[in-house]
Amino acid sequence: MKKSLYMDIYGRISSDILSGNIAPGEKIPSKRQMQALLSVSQTTVETAYGALAAEGYIYSRAGSGYYACEIEKPACRAPLPDEITPDEPEPPFGISLSADDTDTSVFPYSAWAKITRETLCGDARLLKRGDPAGDMELRREICSYLREIRGVSCVPGQITVGAGMEYVTGMILQLLPIDAAFALEDPGYKSVYKRLSLAGKSICPVPVDENGLLVGSLSKTPADIVYVTPSHQFPTGVTMPVSRRASLLRWANEKEERYIIEDDYDSEFRYSAKTVPAMQGMDENRKVIYIGTFSRALAPSIRIAYAVLPPALLKKYKELSGDLSSTVSRFEQQTLAAFMNRGLYTRHLRRAGNLYRQKQTLFRSVLSKTPGLRVSGAEAGLHFLVTVEGKSESELKRAAEKEGIRVFGLSDFRCRKSAEDEKSGTLIIGFAGLSLEKIESCAETLRRVWSEL
């Protein structure tokens, strides 16, 4: 195919016809003329004329040549907007302490590359459409991991793999009643809040205390679905104790259509001896939809997340997904499956966990030199919280920003503003993306500017 040549000819003639430069019924140059005129091949001209004829721009009369068709033009030519504006430049912060960041330097590049090569040399069947829920090899590995490490009660058939947490959450929405109201932790994930609002769902924010989501407040809402992060609440970092979990499960059991979405956020990295199993394992009534992702533990650019569906929803999922394809490349699914199967994933989690623990310890040890700074939510995950008594969140942020450090506060994750944030500011310190050197200087700066306030 001559890429742009035929399109050139097509474009010139069609726009001349649309603009009226070539009048309806007017004869257009013959193919031979056009070929000589532009010094192009016969095929190029034939392709262009074929396209013009197929679309009804021109028609041929036997033995006479080609003529322009009469075309009613699209009405109301609006003025065209200016060129697409390029994306805005990044904010001018030298350092951003976002809880989303991870350290990609621990990614097991060579092992991953080696397995990918093997996967690509292997089975041509991997080019075919796979199971919409994901390849069974990967679902088996995820299932074993969840059973052994997270105490999740499941079989591989319950696991559904998808391209990231947003995708998996969106998929779950399709399995739940369309008019179901959702309860969300407040403070909590803004992005889940946003996705649900966009999907037109009604949302009930529920406050969080030092034991996580308040089930009493939840009961007062019309919500039948609740989205919780019991292992390491985002962003407060608290762990929901078993008694609270039991009341949450009781809430779910009160009505048939109630479900709990358990986002096992940052469960891969825990720094105390207290390894906390997933709530799903406590649930005997199949009310918990368990979700997790590999994007934080492995690398943000690897888009593999998963859900463990309770039997009732699994049935619905199978009805809906028959004509779909998985959203994850099968090559990558198979690579991850082999990576897990060879024990490389748990080894990676250990290595990464040690590095993150080291980073967190360093950050906290510098901050703790200053009295009045209180650290919390530090048992797990890639962020912790620091509260500065008597200083407002906005003061603390401004002081950091003056030094080129961007920090986020609790209020950034609240559905409703809280007067408390202005009395004692609590900041979310995402430390994973910084090198140890940077952590030291950054923590030192924060400590200094905050104690000077």
Next chain:
Amino acid sequence: MKKSLYMDIYGRISSDILSGNIAPGEKIPSKRQMQALLSVSQTTVETAYGALAAEGYIYSRAGSGYYACEIEKPACRAPLPDEITPDEPEPPFGISLSADDTDTSVFPYSAWAKITRETLCGDARLLKRGDPAGDMELRREICSYLREIRGVSCVPGQITVGAGMEYVTGMILQLLPIDAAFALEDPGYKSVYKRLSLAGKSICPVPVDENGLLVGSLSKTPADIVYVTPSHQFPTGVTMPVSRRASLLRWANEKEERYIIEDDYDSEFRYSAKTVPAMQGMDENRKVIYIGTFSRALAPSIRIAYAVLPPALLKKYKELSGDLSSTVSRFEQQTLAAFMNRGLYTRHLRRAGNLYRQKQTLFRSVLSKTPGLRVSGAEAGLHFLVTVEGKSESELKRAAEKEGIRVFGLSDFRCRKSAEDEKSGTLIIGFAGLSLEKIESCAETLRRVWSEL
């Protein structure tokens, strides 16, 4: 981490507490006793007890040991459903002529594997979260391809990459008014129909004639958004001529909130000289959302599709997508970008197109031996239609199924049943997945059983 050992201990004690076998306030064995009892390491026991304490199953009294907490149990233990039923076995057809199938034997395995290896050896920055709309390298390549081969008017910033057509369509839904009604071609894509119903959208089926969607009928519906396949209507295979396209664009221009989703289905494979550019290129008022995929042209297991957003929707997309991640692995994005950049994609399309043309020609040449069989929609794509005068669709299907051949009929893709299908049956012949040898015998069988009816 001792994988299942600590979980064993945790599981036994927690379920004994939950079931009442260990009463509230009862002392549980000391860590040392437990260690000796089970011959496990100190760390294992400490991890288990730590988890039990963290979740509130047990508490410690200084110098005295561990005791069971009082836990209110989740109410109403429903009987558990039986084991998850395994997926149903595939239907017992020897051959399925699905229009979804492709021929993966032409996939350029070695070139793809080579570029993947290069991508994996390369830039560690690829592990980081990328642009939610996709890596710019890939968007640039898609943009050039669309401009040169499909006549689409766009810049790379307008391209959004996502994990498959369903994902991209779902993303577009979020950019359109939540209560917008959608017009769909009837017959058309059942899966789009299903997705939209699940999303709670109101749907207006619009009939299709030999020039595609009937714009007159569309105008009578309350729909403001229309989903069309103008290049090769699915499933009828007709091409919408320019005059019909112009009226469709005029319809869109009548109201500000109207949009056309142009699914450029199977545009990669055209067998006549008539290469038909995309409708988007005709649109001067930025009313067309153009969508396409690589899953059919490359391989079904590669999940990369894209949309070209008009400026107004692009603005909205940027507001919404700030906190999202792309749904496509960056390794695969970069592999595809390099593959296109080196001209391998257009070369692959030529090779695959030749093979598909050969398959289609063979299939048609066998069928055409029988009078009364009429082939249509064969100018492009991986399926064509065959109509058998005077025979009902169900008769034709049954006759094929007796021979182990599964065929789909027009009625499988209709929103509303049509009496016509029972007068003259029209079947959709997806030929891409069969080898040339199988095509010959399969076509011969169909010809025979249909002419015997």
